[in-house]
Amino acid sequence: MKEIVIGIDPDIDRTGVAELHTATKKIKLYNMDFPTICSYLRKVSSDYGDLAQIHIEDSSNTTKNWHLSARYGNTNRAARLGYDVGRNHQICHDIYDYAACILGLDISRQMPFKKCWKGKDGKITHEEISSFIQMPAKTSNQEQRDAALIAWLCAGFPIFIPPKKK
Numbered sequence: 001m002k003e004i005v006i007g008i009d010p011d012i013d014r015t016g017v018a019e020l021h022t023a024t025k026k027i028k029l030y031n032m033d034f035p036t037i038c039s040y041l042r043k044v045s046s047d048y049g050d051l052a053q054i055h056i057e058d059s060s061n062t063t064k065n066w067h068l069s070a071r072y073g074n075t076n077r078a079a080r081l082g083y084d085v086g087r088n089h090q091i092c093h094d095i096y097d098y099a100a101c102i103l104g105l106d107i108s109r110q111m112p113f114k115k116c117w118k119g120k121d122g123k124i125t126h127e128e129i130s131s132f133i134q135m136p137a138k139t140s141n142q143e144q145r146d147a148a149l150i151a152w153l154c155a156g157f158p159i160f161i162p163p164k165k166k
Contacts, residue, residue, distance in 0.1 A: 003051040006044065007057075011088060014033065018148040022155050026136075027152075029137070029144040034094065041103055045105055058093075058110065059088070113153070123146075
């Protein structure tokens with residue numbers, strides 16, 4: 001296992017980044033725009049080099065069909081949603097190419113995890129992730145939690161959800 005495992009949840013406006021130090025299981029959470037993540041990856045390359053391993057969520061190979069429905073509205077809304085999804089895919093590929101080809105970092109693509117949590121649309125909540133990761137803040141946003149989950153699972157650490165109290 002590498003000393004540093006970084007999880008990245010790419011997004012158009014704010015990419016979630018989680019930096020996990022495996023020896024201590026301490027995690028740092030960030031939100032970054034594209035220029036900032038490029039600077040961050042240059043720093044990772046110079047500070048950690050081969051000691052770091054990066055995993056980026058890549059949903060471009062998932063198969064989803066966007067059907068018109070009450071949830072997605074009309075064709076204009078569906079087209080806008082498709083456009084935004086495509087932009088997210090491009091951010092992922094740009095970050096991957098920069099880290100791998102330009103900086104030579106150890107980076108791999110990670111398929112999205114199954115949405116099986118209690119949050120909206122099956123996303124993980126702060127309370128759920130705090131039950132097995134010592135989160136650095138009392139709150140976190142969805143991008144940070146998704147990045148933390150990627151880093152945690154790709155480091156090989158277990159998820160433990162304590163049973164509900166009766």
